């Protein structure tokens with residue numbers, strides 16, 4: 001199994017070619033459109049969803065079979081046909097042209113694989129088992145996001161802190177202040193989250209700024225955060241007491 005390199009790809013306005021326009025092809029097309037990709041579908045037949053996206057000019061549909069050369073302008077490509085011979089030909093062209101390719105459910109032909117994804121606001125949590133168990137990748141999503149048999153995990157609530165943290169980060173940066181990286185971690189607390197979830201944004205903002213400013217002009221050595229070290233020592237002593 002390859003050691004897959006995890007990455008997020010910016011597909012905005014880039015040509016993404018999807019070969020095969022059945023239900024699985026449609027799922028891939030919709031996810032690409034959600035990321036503002038410029039999508040081309042090549043498929044002799046398509047399902048209703050793909051057909052209506054083509055009618056609305058949201059995608060370009062070439063109503064024919066794949067042919068060599070179709071990946072010429074592709075930034076990335078996804079093969080979702082039901083024909084293995086075609087998938088292999090697409091993989092050969094992708095290799096030749098250095099185009100990143102996902103062949104749905106055919107791991108050895110993929111140069112990138114699809115993770116299972118939980119999204120809340122600006123936070124995306126992507127889970128992959130590297131192909132070992134796609135069912136487990138889905139389990140991670142359902143444990144985070146919820147499903148008919150799983151309630152959603154409170155970890156995803158932390159995503160609600162993004163607007164506040166982005167806002168305060170830009171203020172701190174505009175003042176030319178640099179904080180020890182661990183100091184940020186010491187300041188992103190359950191209490192801060194509760195305040196935000198409670199709708200008290202202003203209070204959360206001033207608490208966060210106050211806490212962050214404790215990391216400026218403090219007596220910590222460069223790159224070290226005393227607040228973090230204290231919290232770490234407390235966590236270790238609690239763990240020690242309970243074992």
Ligand SMILES: C[C@@]1(CC(=O)O)c2cc3[nH]c(cc4nc(cc5[nH]c(cc(n2)[C@H]1CCC(=O)O)[C@@](C)(CC(=O)O)[C@@H]5CCC(=O)O)C(CC(=O)O)=C4CCC(=O)O)c(CCC(=O)O)c3CC(=O)O
Pocket residue numbers: 102103104105106107110112113114115116117127128129130131132133134135136137138141
């Ligand atoms: C390598 C990879 C390549 C790729 O397709 O990108 C791949 C390969 C294969 N999948 C197979 C089967 C299943 N795939 C799923 C589900 C998902 N599969 C996805 C990704 C991936 N699947 C990539 C690796 C992901 C990773 O592990 O990191 C997800 C995460 C994302 C997505 O597809 O968008 C999506 C869940 C999305 C969600 O719900 O959140 C389920 C479960 C279900 O549908 O409930 C089953 C049945 C149970 C099982 O087998 O686990 C088979 C056997 C096919 C056969 O038997 O013929 C192969 C081929 C093989 O193993 O040889």
Ligand SMILES: NC(=O)C1=CN([C@@H]2O[C@H](COP(=O)(O)OP(=O)(O)OC[C@H]3O[C@@H](n4cnc5c(N)ncnc54)[C@H](O)[C@@H]3O)[C@@H](O)[C@H]2O)C=CC1
Pocket residue numbers: 019020021022023024025042043044045046047064065066080081082083086104105
């Ligand atoms: N349907 C499902 O739940 C799942 C399907 N898969 C796999 O994903 C693939 C696609 O699945 P579906 O969308 O359900 O299949 P589908 O049969 O509905 O769609 C396949 C599409 O490929 C097109 N196609 C066939 N030959 C082609 C060629 N030479 N060039 C271009 N397009 C061509 C067909 O016209 C059709 O639109 C299959 O290999 C399937 O095994 C994987 C996971 C789940």
